[in-house]
Amino acid sequence: MPKEVCGPVLRYIIRRLLQMSGVIVVLSLLLFLWLRSLPGGTVSAILGERATPESRARLEKALGLDEPIYLQYFRFVGRALRGEFGASTGVLPGRDAFDIFLTRFPATIELSFLAILIAVVVAIPLGYVAARSRGGWLDNASVVASLIGVAVPVFFLAFLLKYFFAIKWGLLPVSGRQESLGCTRVTGFFVLDGLLTREFDCSWSALRHLILPAFALASIPFAVVFRITRAAVLDVLDEDYVRTAEAKGLTKQVIRGRHVLRNAMLPVVTTIGLQVGALLAGAVLTEKVFAFGGIGEALAIAFQMRDYSVLQVLILMAATVFVVVNLLVDISYAVIDPRVRTR
Amino acid sequence: MMSDAPLLSVEDLTVTFGRRGQEPFRAVDGVSFQVRPGQTVGLVGESGCGKSVTSLAIMGLLPQRGNTVSGRVDFEGTNLLELSTDDMRDRRGRDIAMVFQDPLSSLNPVVPVGVQVTEVLERHRGMTRKAAMPVAADLLRRVGIPDPDRRIKDYPHQMSGGMRQRALIAIALACAPRLLIADEPTTALDVTIQAQILALLKELVEDTGTALIMITHDLGVVAGLCDEVNVLYGGRIVERGARHPLFRDPRHPYTNGLLGSIPRLDAVGERLTPIPGSVADNLPWDHACAFAPRCSQPIERCTQVTPVLEESFGRALRCHNPVEVPR
Numbered sequence: 032m033p034k035e036v037c038g039p040v041l042r043y044i045i046r047r048l049l050q051m052s053g054v055i056v057v058l059s060l061l062l063f064l065w066l067r068s069l070p071g072g073t074v075s076a077i078l079g080e081r082a083t084p085e086s087r088a089r090l091e092k093a094l095g096l097d098e099p100i101y102l103q104y105f106r107f108v109g110r111a112l113r114g115e116f117g118a119s120t121g122v123l124p125g126r127d128a129f130d131i132f133l134t135r136f137p138a139t140i141e142l143s144f145l146a147i148l149i150a151v152v153v154a155i156p157l158g159y160v161a162a163r164s165r166g167g168w169l170d171n172a173s174v175v176a177s178l179i180g181v182a183v184p185v186f187f188l189a190f191l192l193k194y195f196f197a198i199k200w201g202l203l204p205v206s207g208r209q210e211s212l213g214c215t216r217v218t219g220f221f222v223l224d225g226l227l228t229r230e231f232d233c234s235w236s237a238l239r240h241l242i243l244p245a246f247a248l249a250s251i252p253f254a255v256v257f258r259i260t261r262a263a264v265l266d267v268l269d270e271d272y273v274r275t276a277e278a279k280g281l282t283k284q285v286i287r288g289r290h291v292l293r294n295a296m297l298p299v300v301t302t303i304g305l306q307v308g309a310l311l312a313g314a315v316l317t318e319k320v321f322a323f324g325g326i327g328e329a330l331a332i333a334f335q336m337r338d339y340s341v342l343q344v345l346i347l348m349a350a351t352v353f354v355v356v357n358l359l360v361d362i363s364y365a366v367i368d369p370r371v372r373t374r
Numbered sequence: 375m376m377s378d379a380p381l382l383s384v385e386d387l388t389v390t391f392g393r394r395g396q397e398p399f400r401a402v403d404g405v406s407f408q409v410r411p412g413q414t415v416g417l418v419g420e421s422g423c424g425k426s427v428t429s430l431a432i433m434g435l436l437p438q439r440g441n442t443v444s445g446r447v448d449f450e451g452t453n454l455l456e457l458s459t460d461d462m463r464d465r466r467g468r469d470i471a472m473v474f475q476d477p478l479s480s481l482n483p484v485v486p487v488g489v490q491v492t493e494v495l496e497r498h499r500g501m502t503r504k505a506a507m508p509v510a511a512d513l514l515r516r517v518g519i520p521d522p523d524r525r526i527k528d529y530p531h532q533m534s535g536g537m538r539q540r541a542l543i544a545i546a547l548a549c550a551p552r553l554l555i556a557d558e559p560t561t562a563l564d565v566t567i568q569a570q571i572l573a574l575l576k577e578l579v580e581d582t583g584t585a586l587i588m589i590t591h592d593l594g595v596v597a598g599l600c601d602e603v604n605v606l607y608g609g610r611i612v613e614r615g616a617r618h619p620l621f622r623d624p625r626h627p628y629t630n631g632l633l634g635s636i637p638r639l640d641a642v643g644e645r646l647t648p649i650p651g652s653v654a655d656n657l658p659w660d661h662a663c664a665f666a667p668r669c670s671q672p673i674e675r676c677t678q679v680t681p682v683l684e685e686s687f688g689r690a691l692r693c694h695n696p697v698e699v700p701r
Contacts, residue, residue: 270479
């Protein structure tokens with residue numbers, strides 16, 4: 032990156048990092064209050080409705096739920112800053128909530144990352160080509176495909192893919208994250224672990240398990256990114272500066288890359304960031320269909336059991352991922368668009 | 375600097391826009407004119423008269439779908455309309471360049487101005503970005519951008535309107551084209567800047583011997599710049615002449631009307647005489663004079679017979695009842 036871009040972008044990143052930590056703090060407070068205002072509660076979930084007041088009081092005291100709520104919050108923040116999120120009370124009682132996060136989260140991230148990768152790699156070129164051949168058969172076909180992508184529920188698509196590719200034709204594994212090959216665990220990201228330890232059969236197995244859920248999960252972001260790319264390219268093609276570029280006799284490649292796509296990417300990049308949120312939500316359903324062992328299952332149990340520690344750490348971390356991705360989006364925005372930098 | 379062999383010869387250029395569910399629309403209807411090397415020619419008329427479409431057709435920049443272009447556009451003996459898109463791409467920006475109306479929207483907002491200059495040199499001169507940068511800075515200096523070594527890194531939004539138009543002119547002149555087409559280059563600018571840009575264009579074409587087609591609705595622009603003027607109405611040329619005779623004795627009522635609508639400082643207290651109606655009131659040229667409904671002196675023949683463009687003594691006129699020359 033040239034020097035004149037770096038300086039302003041760095042200042043921009045620092046400003047945004049400060050804003051981001053503010054967002055996380057406010058979010059932690061809202062999340063904390065919201066979880067505790069849900070009907071029922073940890074104690075009822077563990078002891079049942081007919082527990083005696085004495086045993087309820089004992090458990091409340093043991094879990095620290097008898098203290099004033101602001102005190103509970105400050106204690107939570109103080110511990111969270113040291114990386115302690117308390118023990119699970121429902122998902123795996125007694126286990127450290129952060130441990131549960133560490134074992135579950137990489138699966139969801141791996142799945143979401145592959146899904147968004149598939150979506151973007153297919154949708155952006157296709158959106159460009161569709162816009163350039165506006166009204167042609169390819170354009171119409173891909174517009175219909177993207178409509179189907181948005182309209183079909185993710186879990187239904189997941190079932191279809193599983194039925195045909197795994198059960199009927201036996202091309203890909205039915206469920207799980209990996210065959211039991213006695214793989215070494217390093218980061219919890221199974222594909223990455225296999226590459227790091229040179230156990231390539233482990234990576235390959237993990238990748239094969241990822242394909243069906245990732246394609247199911249990719250359907251909606253693919254459709255959205257495709258539509259936005261197509262619309263953005265159509266807009267940019269009408270711009271005067273594209274006509275100027277044509278008047279200069281520039282090659283098609285330069286016009287496409289520097290003049291059309293670079294400008295069209297601005298709305299697309301924003302959309303990708305927003306899709307990451309929807310993706311994490313969709314991952315919960317997809318994981319269920321493929322018994323994928325990500326945060327989806329854990330979240331569902333944690334909700335039933337009002338497992339505050341696990342809910343807090345999982346939701347806060349998911350939100351942090353969302354905020355960080357959108358920070359990355361904004362940074363790439365500042366790199367692409369000089370007008371953002373100086374604002 | 376002028377010779378007699380034309381640099382550009384447009385013959386019977388017709389551009390038809392297909393419109394879904396409607397009659398095709400002839401935006402340019404048999405336009406012929408010539409530009410000699412180093413000459414400055416004006417194409418003048420109201421919006422919708424076909425002057426911009428003419429220039430885009432010469433450049434090969436009209437959208438291909440739904441449009442039909444016929445006639446000839448000979449540039450140094452080659453009919454540009456018959457060139458392949460790749461061959462035309464090689465010529466655009468090198469042999470013929472263009473300056474557009476709105477300098478802000480005509481520059482790419484996310485690319486530094488310097489790169490927008492160098493990319494033409496990289497494309498047509500085979501220069502590297504690095505080698506082209508000082509050349510680009512020099513071009514910016516020539517078009518009057520102060521401190522070009524610093525300005526070359528600026529983005530379009532960091533420049534003023536006048537500077538952006540200067541940058542666009544630098545881009546157009548980067549490869550020393552033999553023909554420059556300027557489509558309303560001053561319309562989007564402040565009046566004071568307009569004069570500067572016109573003076574700059576005039577100086578540059580005189581210095582480099584570049585021929586210039588000036589497209590404008592503003593006869594004031596033409597008066598200061600052009601050797602020859604073509605007046606367009608409804609897609610056809612209605613009058614042509616060298617600048618001085620045309621301005622002194624306009625023969626077509628439309629030209630006369632255009633001149634009458636220019637505010638003049640030496641005519642304080644006199645009312646402007648606008649041309650009534652708008653281009654939308656056009657008759658088709660097929661059976662009548664398209665200007666007849668708005669004409670100040672129509673005769674019966676004007677609505678019955680299409681007038682032809684008659685040439686005599688370097689003037690051309692398409693009118694049944696021309697304005698009398700006062701003697």
